Structure formats: structure tokens, C-alpha cells
Amino acid sequence: MEDSIRRPQALASKSPRRRASSSPEPDRSNPKKQKRIACRECRQAKLKCDKSSNTAEPCARCRKLSLECRVETEYKRYNKKIRINDLAEEIERLRSSVTGSGASTAQPILGPGLSYTSRQIVDPPHLQQGQSPQDSPIHVPEVSLNTAPPGQRPFSPPRDISQDRHTADQARSIGFVQLSPEQIKDLFQIFFEHHHHFLDIIDSSLTPESCYASSPLLFWAIISVAARHYDKRPKLLSSLSQHVTSLIWNTISVMPHSRYTIQAILLISLWPFPTNSMTTDISFMLVNMAKTASMQLGLHRPEVVQDFLRVKTRLDPVQFQKAVKLWAGCYIASQCVSASIGQQSVLPSDWVIDQACILDNQYTLPDNLRYHLLICKFIAKANNVMAERERKSDENEGLILVAMLEADFADLERQIGHKITSIHQILLLMASLQLRTYFFFVKHNPEARREGILKAYCTALTLINKCANAESSWGFTRYAPDGWNHILSMAAMLIMKIIHSSYAKYIDADEGERAFNSVISLMQSASVQENDVRYRVCVVLTQLWGVHQSISVRKDEEPSLSVKSRLGASILHDALWQWREKFGRRSDMHPVTMESKVSVGDDLNGEPNQEDQSNSIRHLPLPDGIPPDLGNDPFNFGMPDPDWIWDVGFPAFLPVDIDSNSLSYPPWTAT
Structure with missing residues (x-):
């Protein structure tokens, strides 16, 4: 019994000596114990590295893959695709500045939060998934209709923007259709001079080269819209129809969609390819797809866009405005298509649309787009109100509603009538x-x-x-x-x-x-x-x-x-x-x-x-x-x-x- 009691005491008495003899000695000879650091390649791949710090021999993985095995204590992992995109952006920006594509001075690459957000809304099949040159804060005069007096032709190109901004560097082809640089330039100029102001959601400084690099679908959508009345090649539109339509479905099938894809979908929904079959008219379907894709990207809530992405991010004022413009473009296009075919709007008004119609806030749009949005919002309101009344039998109530809507329309005319x-x-x-x-x-x-x-x-x-x-x-x-x-x-x-x-x-x-x-x-x-x-x-x-x-x-x-x-x-x-x-x-x-x-x-x-x-x-x-x-x-x-x-x-x-x-x-x- 006494032995059993003394044995723990003996162990306890020996324990301090063991700790004292084992820990202080190494500390005196080596005050800071070295820990093994993985090489660059293994850290990037999140793999265990067996490289020894005392030898120049590469680790087993680098030796097997013939990689350069280097140890860098300050190295941090990065996303390869993001890095490639950033480099591609910088190269494209430098090329644009050299060729004079519309920028007088090149600006620094935008911050990480903005770059990531742009990457969430890009065309997946292509390298240029980062921010495109037209997204950078390059000083380009805005194209707006609010300076034109009523009744004046609104399509004349801005005088302070070089006509060479739409110059193409190389020919492009889709299927068996080939376009020369001169034809591409003509078609881009036709689009921005004659079609752009009906739906002002694309940067007017966009060049053919940067457009194609960002999204081939948007490039061919612009070409298709402009080709509707291209006298130099009257058959171009019919030649493009099958190939561009196939490109639309192929691009839509790859997730996630980009804002460039949404822009292209909206253009084709407003200016669809000619068809003689109701089953092949895709306009109504396309505006629904554009709405869904925009909501998946969080464009309908740009103030909390991070809630719809995988990381925390915050849009800067430029990107915030782009998001609001694209969401407004979805609303305008959906209302234009649905009203003309006698259907209720597929995109009911929401808080962002209401704010975009009001002056002096971060959602406020340029006058041309804002006036367009106000009118389409009224059409949607009128159709929705009268569609609800259709279920009721009280005819007097219907007359009262029409009278109230006419009063609202008069207010709308007074609000924008002197500027339009x-x-x-x-x-x-x-x-x-x-x-x-x-x-x-x-x-x-x-x-x-x-x-x-x-x-x-x-x-x-x-x-x-x-x-x-x-x-x-x-x-x-x-x-x-x-x-x-x-x-x-x-x-x-x-x-x-x-x-x-x-x-x-x-x-x-x-x-x-x-x-x-x-x-x-x-x-x-x-x-x-x-x-x-x-x-x-x-x-x-x-x-x-x-x-x-x-x-x-x-x-x-x-x-x-x-x-x-x-x-x-x-x-x-x-x-x-x-x-x-x-x-x-x-x-x-x-x-x-x-x-x-x-x-x-x-x-x-x-x-x-x-x-x-x-x-x-x-x-x-x-x-x-x-x-x-x-x-x-x-x-x-x-x-x-x-x-x-x-x-x-x-x-x-x-x-x-x-x-x-x-x-x-x-x-x-x-x-």
C-alpha cells in the first residue's frame, strides 16, 4: 500500500527534472526552431512538400514534373485564371492605348474587389474573363441624347470622339461568313450611330477588338443588328442567322453567364433575325433568359451584389452604374417585347427600377435611358392595372382606372416632355x-x-x-x-x-x-x-x-x-x-x-x-x-x-x- 502511494510521488519528483533537462538545452543552442516551408509549386497546388531546407535538391513532385523548385517565404497563393486574365487585360489596355482606340491616357488596373466582380460576369469559354478595356475608367466623352433639342436627329455621332474608335485590326469569321476589317468598322459605326440609342446599355467607346476579346457573342450580336440594312452586303443578315443563333445557344448553355452575354441577348431580342415561323421566334424567350441571368449575377441588387457571389465584394461607382444600366436594359427590352405581343411584363417593377427613375442618387441613369425607362414603366403599369381589372365586371371601375392612368400619363409628359x-x-x-x-x-x-x-x-x-x-x-x-x-x-x-x-x-x-x-x-x-x-x-x-x-x-x-x-x-x-x-x-x-x-x-x-x-x-x-x-x-x-x-x-x-x-x-x- 505504501509503495502504491510513494510511486506517484516518485514519478512526480522525476517529472520536473525530465522537462528541465529536455527543453532548455535545444533552446540555448537554437533559439528559434526552423519549420519546413513548402516550395512555390507545392504551395500553389496545396500539396505536401518533402523539400529539405538544408539542400538544393528539388522536392519529389517538382522533380517528377520537371518544375522549378524554389522556396519563397513571402510567396502567397494566387488564382491562375485570375492572373492570366489580369495580364490579358493589361496587354489589351496597352494595345488599345498604342492604337488610339479611344483613350488618351491609360489608367491603373482597378482594385481587386472590382476585378473579381467582373470575373463573375464574363463569358466562360474565353480567356478574357476579367475586366475588359471598356470597363476601365478611361476618360471618354459620354454619348447622350439629352443635349439634342426635341425633334433633332438623335443619331449623329459625337464630335468629340474619334471616328477611328471602331477601326478593326483583323478580319473575323463565323461559319462560312467572313468580314473584312473595313466591313467590321462600317457595321460597328452603323450600330452605334443608328441602333445604340434605342437601348443605351453598351459603352459607346467599345472597339471591335476589345468587344471580340471580351465576348464573341456580343461582337456578332452587334454585327447582326447592324447588318439588317447593310447595303454593301444585302445578304449578310441571312448568312449570319444560323451561325449567330447557334452561338447564342452554345453560350447560354455555359454557366455562369456574363454581362456581355446579357447585353448580346438583349440586342437579339429587340432586333431578332427574320423568321416566318412562330416556333422559331425567340424574342420572348430571350428576354426571360436575360432577366434570369441578371438576377443570378445580382444585377437587380447592385448595392448587395456580394450576396449573389461567392466572395465579399463591393462595386465602385463606375461598376455600380453599369449594373444598374444593364438591369434597366433588361426591363426596357422585356417591356418592349411583351407589350408589343400583348403580354404582361415578365419583369415587374422593383425598388432598383424605381430608384433609377429618380434624380440625384447613385442609381440615377443618363437622361436618354432614364426617359426610356420611365415610359416603359408606365406601359407596364397600365397593362398590369388593366389586366387585373379584366377579372372584374364593374365597367365604371375600368373607366375610372383609365382616367387615372391618363392623368399619370399627363404627369409623365410634363416631367420629361420639354427635354425629349x-x-x-x-x-x-x-x-x-x-x-x-x-x-x-x-x-x-x-x-x-x-x-x-x-x-x-x-x-x-x-x-x-x-x-x-x-x-x-x-x-x-x-x-x-x-x-x-x-x-x-x-x-x-x-x-x-x-x-x-x-x-x-x-x-x-x-x-x-x-x-x-x-x-x-x-x-x-x-x-x-x-x-x-x-x-x-x-x-x-x-x-x-x-x-x-x-x-x-x-x-x-x-x-x-x-x-x-x-x-x-x-x-x-x-x-x-x-x-x-x-x-x-x-x-x-x-x-x-x-x-x-x-x-x-x-x-x-x-x-x-x-x-x-x-x-x-x-x-x-x-x-x-x-x-x-x-x-x-x-x-x-x-x-x-x-x-x-x-x-x-x-x-x-x-x-x-x-x-x-x-x-x-x-x-x-x-x-
Whole structure:
């Protein structure tokens, strides 16, 4: 027992001596014990290194991979891709400064936080995933429309920016399409002079070389938009269509998307490639993709963008403004596409959009883009309010809502009316027209209905005259987004309805007919490809005019709509449904109710006989000034199927108003 008690004491007495004898001696001979440091390559790879500090022999890994084995105590790991991007940026910036691509002096590379954020929104398949030269704080005069007086041509290039900024250093190709440096320069100049101000989200100092280095998709998107009316190569757009569309899908399939990719998607959604099939019109789909990609990058919340990234970061004022501009561009494009096809906005207003419309804060946009955003925001508000009212049966409430929206529109005009250019004037008129078409939905208040519809008629006349003046001065319809031309077509259809109704006694019918003819001329000018949708719209308008003139009963009735489910664009789709009923359907499937009936014969294959149909409508009266061939030979434009109207680039034909008794459902809905 005593031994068991004394043994711990003995151990305890020996323990201090062991500690004293083992620790002090090495400390006196070597005050600081050396620890092994991994070589550069092993530290970079986060691998264990067996290199000895007392020998020059490389470690096993470096010896095996034939790498230089060096030990650096101050070395810190870095991301190789980031380093490559930074070097590529610096090389591109130096090249730009040497070639005089728009910068007078080169500035230092931006800080780490900004560089990382830029890397989160770049094209993955390419090396240039860092900040591109146009992102650097290079002093370039801003291109803005707020200095131009109202009505002045807004597309003249800024005088303080060198015309050589769009010079290309080398030829580019996609598929079998090749472009020379001179053609690239021409197309970039066309884009920034004529198309850019419709959606001002791309830096006007962008050069072809820096654009291609940052994103080939954005480069080819700009080329495609400018090629719509490139007289030196009329067939260029059709040649680019397949290859650029493939590039779009290939780029979208690789995550994450970049802000350059989003910019390219928005351009193609506003100026899509010509198509004669509804199934291949990708505009509505693209604006949804742009919205989703922007939200994934946090562009809709630039003040807390780090919450959507993998690291903490903070945007500097320049990058913050770029994020707000791109998010606003998504809103404008989505509203332009959705309103023109009669759909509610896919991007409802949010806090950032509201702040961007207000002056004197960090979200405030340049006047050109801000005015555009304000107008599109009003269109979205009007359509959303009236879409909610559609579910209610109280008609008086609808009239009150329209009156309130008209008051809001008047406030908007007062807010920006004294500063706007012709582009904003046209967009304001389009917003007013869409709002006033809701008077067609009124049933039980004939006075208010007539007054509102006549207001819409006057707005349509003013819009057409303004577009005609813009066309003669700077080619408006040649460069405007497709959605704008949709609204212009709608104005012609509204005028046609009023002239051939009981309201004709309140208007000058001759003036309306001249405006109608003007739209047909404008649509021909807007045509970008032989027998495309715009030219076929001319055929539809001409034939519908003849139909309205041939039905004398309509002249004693108030103008009405059968399709009421397409919001502010219901008139457009109602007219297209009417054309379908009169010309696009076989006679044995639907009775013809015209006084002068149009007989459509069938050939042996069950398809309407084009020659018989063409002959049968030659007697229909046409408005003065319309070429006879438009009304008399509508199906000789490469349209083997007279039902082509279902497949043209209006994804808004459907759905049909289920409460309508005068229209039938499409054949594919039958079971």
C-alpha cells in the first residue's frame, strides 16, 4: 500500500527534472526552431512538400514534373485564371492605348474587389474573363441624347470622339461568313450611330477588338443588328442567322453567364433575325433568359451584389452604374417585347427600377435611358392595372382606372416632355395609344367609349405622322426595334377600324387613309429580308382594308373587338384573327360572311388553290396609293401555305379570346 502511494510521488519528483533537462538545452543552442516551408509549386497546388531546407535538391513532385523548385517565404497563393486574365487585360489596355482606340491616357488596373466582380460576369469559354478595356475608367466623352433639342436627329455621332474608335485590326469569321476589317468598322459605326440609342446599355467607346476579346457573342450580336440594312452586303443578315443563333445557344448553355452575354441577348431580342415561323421566334424567350441571368449575377441588387457571389465584394461607382444600366436594359427590352405581343411584363417593377427613375442618387441613369425607362414603366403599369381589372365586371371601375392612368400619363409628359428627343416622343405616343385602346373594352357607356376611341384615333394619326417624319429624316423604321414596328402596325389597324365604322362621321377619313398608306410604306422600308414578316404585314393590311370596304353593314356599327385578351395590343391580334378568318382558312372549314364572298378553292392535296384565291380577291377595293400587286397577288411571295399567318414572327396571335363567338379556335386545338 505504501509503495502504491510513494510511486506517484516518485514519478512526480522525476517529472520536473525530465522537462528541465529536455527543453532548455535545444533552446540555448537554437533559439528559434526552423519549420519546413513548402516550395512555390507545392504551395500553389496545396500539396505536401518533402523539400529539405538544408539542400538544393528539388522536392519529389517538382522533380517528377520537371518544375522549378524554389522556396519563397513571402510567396502567397494566387488564382491562375485570375492572373492570366489580369495580364490579358493589361496587354489589351496597352494595345488599345498604342492604337488610339479611344483613350488618351491609360489608367491603373482597378482594385481587386472590382476585378473579381467582373470575373463573375464574363463569358466562360474565353480567356478574357476579367475586366475588359471598356470597363476601365478611361476618360471618354459620354454619348447622350439629352443635349439634342426635341425633334433633332438623335443619331449623329459625337464630335468629340474619334471616328477611328471602331477601326478593326483583323478580319473575323463565323461559319462560312467572313468580314473584312473595313466591313467590321462600317457595321460597328452603323450600330452605334443608328441602333445604340434605342437601348443605351453598351459603352459607346467599345472597339471591335476589345468587344471580340471580351465576348464573341456580343461582337456578332452587334454585327447582326447592324447588318439588317447593310447595303454593301444585302445578304449578310441571312448568312449570319444560323451561325449567330447557334452561338447564342452554345453560350447560354455555359454557366455562369456574363454581362456581355446579357447585353448580346438583349440586342437579339429587340432586333431578332427574320423568321416566318412562330416556333422559331425567340424574342420572348430571350428576354426571360436575360432577366434570369441578371438576377443570378445580382444585377437587380447592385448595392448587395456580394450576396449573389461567392466572395465579399463591393462595386465602385463606375461598376455600380453599369449594373444598374444593364438591369434597366433588361426591363426596357422585356417591356418592349411583351407589350408589343400583348403580354404582361415578365419583369415587374422593383425598388432598383424605381430608384433609377429618380434624380440625384447613385442609381440615377443618363437622361436618354432614364426617359426610356420611365415610359416603359408606365406601359407596364397600365397593362398590369388593366389586366387585373379584366377579372372584374364593374365597367365604371375600368373607366375610372383609365382616367387615372391618363392623368399619370399627363404627369409623365410634363416631367420629361420639354427635354425629349424624337425617339422619346414616338415612344410616348406608342404608350398613349396602347392606353387608349382600352376604351374598346367599354360596353355600357357609349359617350365615354366614343370619346376615348376618337382620342386613340387622333393618337394613332399623330404617331404615324411622327414616324413618317422620322423616317424621312433619319430612317426610323429601318433601325427601330421590331416591337416598335408592331405598335405602328397596330395604329394602322385602329385607323382602319374607325374609318369603316359609324365613328367615321367624326373624323377626316381622307387623312386617315393617307396615314394608313403611310404605314404600308413604312413597313416596306422596315423589311430586312425578301418576303419577311414586315412585307407580309403590308399584304394583310391591304387585304383587310378591302374586306372592311366590302362590308357595308360595318359602316353603321360602332368599332368593336373580338379579341380582348391581349391587353393594349388587342387591336393588332383582333385584326390578324379577322384576316385568318377571311383569307387563311379553307372555305369548307368556316363560312364566309362577306357580301362579296371570297371563294377559296382546294387543290388535289387539300390545300387552298393559290391562283383561284388570288383571282377571287382582285375585286376588293384598295386604299388610294396602294400598289395593286399587294392586294391582288398576296400568295406569290414564297408562301406555299396560305396559313402562314400563324407562323410569322408574331408570337402574340394566341390565345384567342374564349368569350368571342365570331372567331374559331386554331385547328391544332381540336381534339
